[in-house]
Amino acid sequence: MTSNIQEQETRRLNIIDGVNEGFGNTKIAAKLGVPLWTVIGDLKKMRHNRDTELQQAYSNAAEQVQVNKRLTANIPEERFHHMTGMSLMEKTFNNMMSFYEPELRKILKSENESDAIRELPDSVRKTLKHNGIIAQGWKTPVITKHARIHLTSKPSNS
Structure with a gap:
C-alpha cells in the first residue's frame, strides 16, 4: 500500500x-x-x-x-x-509627417488650429491621431509637441 x-x-x-x-x-x-x-x-x-x-x-x-x-x-x-537605425514607430511617424506635411503646414498657418484640424476628413484625423501627430485636447484637437518640432526643424518647400 x-x-x-x-x-x-x-x-x-x-x-x-x-x-x-x-x-x-x-x-x-x-x-x-x-x-x-x-x-x-x-x-x-x-x-x-x-x-x-x-x-x-x-x-x-x-x-x-x-x-x-x-x-x-x-x-x-x-x-x-x-537595418534602419530607428524603430518602426519612428519610421511610421516620419512617413506620416512627410505624407501629410501640406495639410499640417496649413493647420499651423491657420488662425484657429483646432478648427483647421476639424475640417480634415475623418479618416485623415484618425490616422494622424493614431500615429501621434495630433492629440485630442479637452474638446480641442491640437498638433503634438513632437510633430511641431518635426515640422519647424524641417524647412518648408512652399
Whole structure:
C-alpha cells in the first residue's frame, strides 16, 4: 500500500515538473513511461482536489509562454532597428509627417488650429491621431509637441 502511495506521489511531482516545463499530457506520459490515461486521470484528480502546486505550475507555464511570445514578437522590431537605425514607430511617424506635411503646414498657418484640424476628413484625423501627430485636447484637437518640432526643424518647400 505504501509503495502505491509513494508511486502516486512521485508521479504527481513528475507531472507537476512536466507542466512547469510546458509539456503536454502525451509528453509527460512518455517521460514517465506510463499510459496517457494514467496521466490524464492523475491530472483530473489533482484539479478536483485543487492542488496548489499544479495551479502554480500551470500559471508558470502560461507566464513562460507569454515571455516567449514577447521575445519572438520583438525579433522583427530589432531587425528593422538594426537595418534602419530607428524603430518602426519612428519610421511610421516620419512617413506620416512627410505624407501629410501640406495639410499640417496649413493647420499651423491657420488662425484657429483646432478648427483647421476639424475640417480634415475623418479618416485623415484618425490616422494622424493614431500615429501621434495630433492629440485630442479637452474638446480641442491640437498638433503634438513632437510633430511641431518635426515640422519647424524641417524647412518648408512652399
